[in-house]
Amino acid sequence: MSAPPGVHASGPRILVFSTNNISDPGIDLAGSAHMHYPASVVVISLPCSSGVKPSWIVHALERGFDGVFIAADGGDCAYLSDCTDRTGKVVQEAQRLLTERGGDPRRLKMAAVCSVCAESFASHMEKFHAALAKLEPASAGGSHG
Amino acid sequence: MSDDTPTPRRIGVFICHCGGNISDYVDVEQVRQAVAGEAEVVTAKTTMFACSDAAQQEMTEAITQDNLDGIVVASCSPKLHLFTFRAMADRAGLNPYRYVQANIREQCSWAHRGEMPAATAKATAIVRAAVARAEASEPLATMRIETQPRALVLGAGVAGLRAALALADMGLTVTIAERAQRPGGWAATFGRTFARDRSGAEMVEELLRRVHEHEHITLFTGAELIEKSGSVGDFTAVLRVANGDTVTLNVGAIVVATGFQDYQPTVGEFGWGLPDVVTLPQYKRMLDAGQGLHRADGRPVKTVTFLYCVGSRQGEEVERPNRYCSRYCCTAACHAGIVSAEQAPGLHQVHLFRDMRTYGKYELLYEEAQRAGAVFLRWDPEEPPVVASDAGGLTVRVKDRLLGGEELEIPTDLLVLVTGMVPRENATLLNALKLPLGGDGFFNEIHPKLRPVETVANGVFIAGTAQGPKTIAESVASSLAAVSKTAALLLKGYVDLEPFVAEVDEERCTWCGKCLDACPYKAIEKVAVAGKEVARIIPALCKGCGGCALPCAENAIDVKGYTDEQVLGMIDALLEEAAE
Numbered sequence: 090m091s092a093p094p095g096v097h098a099s100g101p102r103i104l105v106f107s108t109n110n111i112s113d114p115g116i117d118l119a120g121s122a123h124m125h126y127p128a129s130v131v132v133i134s135l136p137c138s139s140g141v142k143p144s145w146i147v148h149a150l151e152r153g154f155d156g157v158f159i160a161a162d163g164g165d166c167a168y169l170s171d172c173t174d175r176t177g178k179v180v181q182e183a184q185r186l187l188t189e190r191g192g193d194p195r196r197l198k199m200a201a202v203c204s205v206c207a208e209s210f211a212s213h214m215e216k217f218h219a220a221l222a223k224l225e226p227a228s229a230g231g232s233h234g
Numbered sequence: 235m236s237d238d239t240p241t242p243r244r245i246g247v248f249i250c251h252c253g254g255n256i257s258d259y260v261d262v263e264q265v266r267q268a269v270a271g272e273a274e275v276v277t278a279k280t281t282m283f284a285c286s287d288a289a290q291q292e293m294t295e296a297i298t299q300d301n302l303d304g305i306v307v308a309s310c311s312p313k314l315h316l317f318t319f320r321a322m323a324d325r326a327g328l329n330p331y332r333y334v335q336a337n338i339r340e341q342c343s344w345a346h347r348g349e350m351p352a353a354t355a356k357a358t359a360i361v362r363a364a365v366a367r368a369e370a371s372e373p374l375a376t377m378r379i380e381t382q383p384r385a386l387v388l389g390a391g392v393a394g395l396r397a398a399l400a401l402a403d404m405g406l407t408v409t410i411a412e413r414a415q416r417p418g419g420w421a422a423t424f425g426r427t428f429a430r431d432r433s434g435a436e437m438v439e440e441l442l443r444r445v446h447e448h449e450h451i452t453l454f455t456g457a458e459l460i461e462k463s464g465s466v467g468d469f470t471a472v473l474r475v476a477n478g479d480t481v482t483l484n485v486g487a488i489v490v491a492t493g494f495q496d497y498q499p500t501v502g503e504f505g506w507g508l509p510d511v512v513t514l515p516q517y518k519r520m521l522d523a524g525q526g527l528h529r530a531d532g533r534p535v536k537t538v539t540f541l542y543c544v545g546s547r548q549g550e551e552v553e554r555p556n557r558y559c560s561r562y563c564c565t566a567a568c569h570a571g572i573v574s575a576e577q578a579p580g581l582h583q584v585h586l587f588r589d590m591r592t593y594g595k596y597e598l599l600y601e602e603a604q605r606a607g608a609v610f611l612r613w614d615p616e617e618p619p620v621v622a623s624d625a626g627g628l629t630v631r632v633k634d635r636l637l638g639g640e641e642l643e644i645p646t647d648l649l650v651l652v653t654g655m656v657p658r659e660n661a662t663l664l665n666a667l668k669l670p671l672g673g674d675g676f677f678n679e680i681h682p683k684l685r686p687v688e689t690v691a692n693g694v695f696i697a698g699t700a701q702g703p704k705t706i707a708e709s710v711a712s713s714l715a716a717v718s719k720t721a722a723l724l725l726k727g728y729v730d731l732e733p734f735v736a737e738v739d740e741e742r743c744t745w746c747g748k749c750l751d752a753c754p755y756k757a758i759e760k761v762a763v764a765g766k767e768v769a770r771i772i773p774a775l776c777k778g779c780g781g782c783a784l785p786c787a788e789n790a791i792d793v794k795g796y797t798d799e800q801v802l803g804m805i806d807a808l809l810e811e812a813a814e
Binding site: 102104113119121124125128129139140142148166172178179182 | 360678690806
């Protein structure tokens, strides 16, 4: 009865950075609508996706996450009209750091997820999960997904 | 950043069954056991409904009895009960910002049904991360700011006038600034309007009469906002008024009701530029004039054709398409059809529509227009109508979808392009307000459902069509919503601001100025501390987005509540389960 193998049971572990007002409600909606996405996806919600620090992404991947996904505010951001560009720069900087440290930049993805984009979130997760499973395993992973 | 108290933190964890919404898919007892073993967790309990009075009572008792200095409630999304549990912590004497909500319903049990082991492991990870965040939490205090009992309303259209009257009736002092030389906005130019045929001009006249009589309202025309400084509750607003002078106001809140512009077709777009091709607002003025309908050459109009969706719902064929539906035009065109039939019996009317969006009770107007003799044909955006003109006059060629795409040629005396609404161009205002625009170019609310008139700029509210296409009725409803938010803010006399603002580590900061450039809210200033220039955040102006952190090469900026220590702690905690 005890959860045998833990979260990694369902393959690649994905850390999502979401945003309190835009993408996190979209992710909530995926749950409310009982849409399926891998249980190895976990979420940390922040005020705005342009506030994700590249160092957090590097830390997450080096400590054991197989992928990091930024569920960005996109054009809906209530804080910054150029949020997409700024979040893009976060991604660039994190990928530069990752490459420099021998990591695989493909383990970082970003897409705008709006406050009702439940379906698109679930599908992003399924696809990213599948793509990560095909990469050189960063850690022991199961096969189903 | 954390004080160096050697005493370990004392965290309490409450895990909610949510009836069975969580516990049917997550083994909550197993989650409890897993986190109860964490070093700084002194109490871990499960509860049937964490939000119930009884459960909240139990939590407040635990806070006192176990001397908790942090609390985690693992239940639903924070969008539902964040404030419930913050208030609970506050009642028990625990700093509310030492409470952390763990979302194990929307983001776990509901999303992973039928996978209990995996869902349980994920819930455990989520709760562990929340504990880590609580452990690194600091007591934060809201910032209390006294509010000025005065409001500035931008725009003297129907939304702005209605807002000003409602605010002044509540005892607030109101200044209205209208950019045009005459107040009244669009509604003042309309005769009969749907749904009840009330004249727009008369309605505005009545509102203006009351505004002029009101001792607490001042109306400036030919005036625009050129500068805004200060923050919620206490803004300084500078208007440039008609004679070129400036007027400086001290107001607690600003209502933006600057309205829309009607879409101007480009030359050649559905025959625009040809004689006898007019837009819907132009046609309405012809009707309102009551002089009968005439062609440019003076001959009477026997056939009028309405072409819908001009400037709305555009696709890739346009460089910067207006993708949205303008919402009012289908109904306005049907209504214009009804009025036309009354004024010109025997007039032939053809309405070429894409989809009929006379939503809600306006559907009755669509039916009424049909009964009045208007013929409706539906066209396909793949093959839009084509307008041509020759010596005989205008012809519209259209493939009717209901006739299987058969092409019809409609000779017409007058073609009315049913144009939509577009955002008003107002660079001066945008620059002064620093409000973000949505993808469609209209002002953006914080949340379309839950916070529909608030903007990211605290104390600045949006009303009417400045926010997006609306009918007059919807404009007034949104204007009164903005009034209620404004009055709730100003009548209370003070405002408490969330403390999740950025913070600069002055030891690390070397003042390069990059954070200043990254902040559109002017929330960063340069100060000298012990002979060293450093950046400092102005808390009342900071929105807490964290956008200033990226360019900081020294990693000297954190957002409170989302510090490096907290986020890195959460990442490690999320991985703990797998690492074991």
